Amino acid sequence: MLGLLSKLTTRWRTSVVFKLSVATSAIVLLVAMLQLIVGTQIIRLNGAQASILTDSIPLLDKAQKFSKLTALTVSETKLLEEHLTKTELDKLRIRYLKNDAEAQVIFFDILSLDRDRLDTALFQYIRDEFVAANEALFQNQFTQRDLEREVQEYSAYLLSLTSSFEDIIDQLLIVSSTEVLSRSADLGATSGLVQKELDMFLVFAREVEVLNSLKSGAVDFSNMIQGRFGQLSQHDVSALADRLNFRLKSTSLSLTLLGNSEARAKLAQLASELSKGLFSDPGYLYFLRELQASREDVETLKRHRDATVSDIGDQVQLIMQEATGSFRADIALTSRLTQNIKLIGIATTVVVLAVLVLLNGQVINKQISQRFTLLTEDVLNFARGNYAHEIRVSGEDELGDIANALNVFKEQAAELERSNAELQRFAYVAAHDLRSPLDAIQDLATWTLEDERDDLSAACIANLELLIKRSARLSALQADLLTYAQVGQIxxxxxxxxxxxxxxxxxxxxxxxxxxxxxxxxxxxxxxxxxxxxxxxxxxxxxxxxxxxxxxxxxxxxxxxxxxxxxxxxxxxxxxxxxxxxxxxxxxxxxxxxxxxxxxxxxxxxxxxxxxxxxxxxxxxxxxxxxxxxxxxxxxxxxxxxxxxxxxxxx
Amino acid sequence: MDFEPVKFLIVDDDEVSIMKIKRAIKKANLGNPVFVAMDGIEALEMLRGDAGQERITQPYIVTLDINMPRMDGHEFLKEIREDPNLHNVVVFVLTTSNSEADIQAAYEKNVAGYILKENSEYSLIEKINMLERFSNLVVLPK
CATH class of the missing domain: 3.30.565.10 (Histidine kinase-like ATPase, C-terminal domain)
Known part of the structure; x- marks a missing residue:
């Protein structure tokens, strides 16, 4: 481990290429990490989105179905409330059953959507209660219809009895009244009253009185029965029963006072039948009571059904709450994840930028670019022949090696330039210094020929001329050499x-x-x-x-x-x-x-x-x-x- | 006013060169008195009248070679320009050196001209004639 570290440190110190590859690897690594982090967040985001699709949206669907169910239930209830009259009961029941079938389908839809998250048993119970209440309501309504019919039949029967009763009394009354009238006329005609006659008159008069009271009782009776059962309460029924009972008893009492025994027997028979029709079981009052109880049952059932409707509403609200809660949570998670991705993105970008700046500043710029620029300037300076210029780059890496090599070249080049300059100077001086002795030789020979030609032998003259020619050649050679040497300074x-x-x-x-x-x-x-x-x-x-x-x-x-x-x-x-x-x-x-x-x-x-x-x-x-x-x-x-x-x- | 011919002081270490100049003067038929010094020191002695030398009096002009033993042309120029009696002496450089450095240095010491000594006798005579004409036409320091 330590060995590897020291190996890497050495590599870093001695290789620009290594520095560059470390820098680029670091950048690649960073970018990969960024991708990984962002990728993880995106996967989580996808999870949250999937949860919205698989959880929240079905819940919302369910909530929607629930509200539809609620609406249907409420409309059913209203329907029953408004149209629950006896005549349309059968038609209504058909409509109700149709509605209910639809409601049932929705209900099963809801149940099938998510059994795990629903209190299915409770919900089923509430639904059953609702259906049962409605069913009971219908049954009651039918029963009520029957009961009302019974009550009507009974009341008709009772009225016919009362009517017969009244007829008999009317006939008796006519007879008795006629008797009374004729007796009173007789009484007036005879003037001297006979006790027996007077007694008869009184009998008939009392008979009329009794009959009148019986009649008024019968009218009262029929009035009590006729058409009044619709709005009676339980208490009213009891009061009615008491009054009817009292009237019957007082009628029976009046009957005993009736003289006509035949009529009395007939009327007693009728009164007995009336009493039987009223009080026997089943009888008018029985059915009236039953009807009343049924009506109260209907009220109770209605309340019960309303309660279940309210329960369904509560359930719907719960489901809605759950659905919106879940949806809100999912959305919150999604937005948090998005925020995370944004933050992570920004953070990683900042980190990557910082690292890039650092790498650029510390490695690429400081270690490579700056040194490279310096080295280039130094090399250019060197190329211009400025050998005094210092090579400013050092180090143990490749650039340092180049700089070292350059220093060697520089020394060699400076040395070469020095020796070249010396050589040139030497060539120039040598060529130049050759000139004056050459010129002197030429001059002296020329002067000798000029001054002494007449005293010289032909051979001497020829030699001197040759000497002048040869020295002229040497002179030309020297001139060319001088020019050639000067090419260094073109x-x-x-x-x-x-x-x-x-x-x-x-x-x-x-x-x-x-x-x-x-x-x-x-x-x-x-x-x-x-x-x-x-x-x-x-x-x-x-x-x-x-x-x-x-x-x-x-x-x-x-x-x-x-x-x-x-x-x-x-x-x-x-x-x-x-x-x-x-x-x-x-x-x-x-x-x-x-x-x-x-x-x-x-x-x-x-x-x-x-x-x-x-x-x-x-x-x-x-x-x-x-x-x-x-x-x-x-x-x-x-x-x-x-x-x-x-x-x-x-x- | 008596006419006094201008003297030539030739400062040169090469005997042949001196002979050549003398021949040129002779060929140009000039009657100017000619003095010769073999280096800067001897020339100074002649101009100052030192070391038993007879002092050369004005009017004169100096022809000066650059490369000489003991005291070369540049050193000689430096000496006379710093000498209050000699600082105004008219000097022509007469040399084979056409080095830029020599030319520059000579003019910085206020030489009247820088003449290249060429091998051709004809051109040397021409240049000597020029010097003679110059010395006649200009007023030299007293």
Whole structure:
């Protein structure tokens, strides 16, 4: 473990690549973690959504069904309340049963929705109660109808009895009244009253009185029975029974006073039947009581049913509460999860950003970018030849290695530059210091010839002339050497140069006799480049073409062409040409192909041209097919600096 | 006012070079008196009349080589410019060195001209003629 840690620490210290890969791995890891956290939350969110679908929404469905059921129940109740008349009872029952069947379906739907969450037994009980109450209500209603019929039949029967009773009394009353009237007339006519007659009159008068009282009792009786049972209470029924009983008893008492025994027996018979119709079981009062009890039962049943309706309402409310509660909880969970996701998203984004900033700042920027920038600046500085510039990057990693290597290069380059400068200085001084003794030798020989020619022998004069020639050659060699040594300090002044003008000038200078025809093809007018080096190159090539020509006259063609950033010149002569095997040699230092006694030359011209073109980023080539074909073509390139004003740093 | 020809003081360490200048003066048919010093020290002695040398009096012009033993051209210029009696001396540099540094340093010490010594005798005669004409046309310090 410790070993691995120290291994990793070493890797971190010694490898930029490792730092980069650690940084990118950290970022990838962080993003993956973020994805994982958010993913987990999304899965939980999906769970909550599923719960809404599987829990809350069915509950809400159920609540909706419940409210439908409630509405149906309430409408059933109303229906029963409003139309529960005897005549429409059968029709109503059919409607009710239809409604109830629908209600039943809804009810079973509800039960099947979620048996676990419902107190099914309780609910079933409430429902059964409701149905039973309604059923009982109907049964009662039917019973009531029957009872009312019975009561009506009985009351009709009683009324007919009472009517017969009244008829008999009326007949008796007519007889008795007639008797009384006739007896009173007799009484008036006879004037002298006979006791017996008077007694008879009194009997009949009392008879009329009794009959009248019986009649009034019968009327009272029939009045009591006729059509009054609709709104009677239990108490009223008892009071009615008492009054009827009293009336019957008083009638029976009155009957005993009736003289006509036949009529008395008949009336007593009727009274007995009346009493029987009223009080026997079953009889009028019995049915009346039954009807009353049934009515009260209906009220009780109605109350009972209303209670169950209210229970159903309570249940519906409970279910609704549960459903909305569950829905609310699910929604709350969903919104909490969404909030969580949002917060986690923000938090992780912040953390990732912080880590990225940290990684960017500490690793990528500090460890890599800044050092890389510094190193680049240092390398560029170094490339510009600023060897004194300090390499500012250090470390044990790859960048540190590069910096170390660069330091080594820098030292080597500085050393090389120093030695080059010394060499150049040496070459310059050597070439320069050669000059004065050479000049002196030449001068002295010349002066000797000038001053003493007449006193010298022919051989002496010839030797002195040879001495002057040889020292002139040495002088030219020295001059060329000096120029070559100075190429290290090429004049890189950029300027316009008119090619035709330049070629004409050179032609006049090199070939004043006009033996050589020098032409410029594709004259571009003025070009912009390193003007002095171009002149030196052209002059050297034209000089060579004339100097090495084997005939006294010839043609030299300078062809110009241009490609992006490059000026290309071809200098072609019709001289003897250069054999391929010599073509490399001609660019070497002090290399000539002919004896210097035949063609004066230092062997430095083409070396100088090569040095110039290569130092200025150009190139030079030679084409010749000697000895099969005459002529040599030199092609060289130099930077076209017309388009951009950038001065190359090469020099 | 007596006409006094301008004297030439040639300061050069190379005998052949001195001979060459003398020949050029002769070929140009100039009658100016010519003095020769082999280095800066000898030239100073001649101008100051030190060390038993006869002092050269005005009017004169100095032709000065740069590379010399003991005291070179630049050191000589420094000496005379700091000398209250000699600070105004007219000096032409006559040398084979065309180094930019030499040219710059010479003009900073107020030389009247920087002349390149070339091998061609013809051009040297031309330059000597120029010096003679110059010395006749301008008023030299007393």
């Amino acid at each position: 004049d890189t002044t950029i300027g316009p140069i008119s090619l035709s003008e330049e070629v004409n000038k050179m032609s006049d200078m090199l070939d004043p006799g006009g033996d050589f025809q020098i032409t410029l093809l594709n004259d571009p007018g003025t070009v912009v480049t390193y003007s002095l080096p171009l002149r030196q190159i052209l002059l050297n090539l034209l000089t060579n073409a004339i100097k090495h020509h084997d005939l006294p006259t010839g043609k030299i063609v300078v062809t110009f062409s241009r490609s992006p950033g490059v000026l290309r010149f071809a200098v072609e002569d019709d001289g003897p040409g250069i054999e391929p095997r010599f073509q490399k040699r001609i660019f070497g230092l002090f290399k000539t192909l002919k004896s210097r006694d035949r063609v004066e030359g230092s062997g430095l011209g083409l070396a100088f041209v090569l040095k110039l073109t290569s130092r200025l980023g150009g190139k030079i080539e030679v084409e010749s097919h000697a000895p099969e074909q005459r002529g040599t073509r030199f092609i060289f390139e130099i930077a076209d600096l017309c388009e951009n004003d950038k001065v190359s740093d090469v020099a």
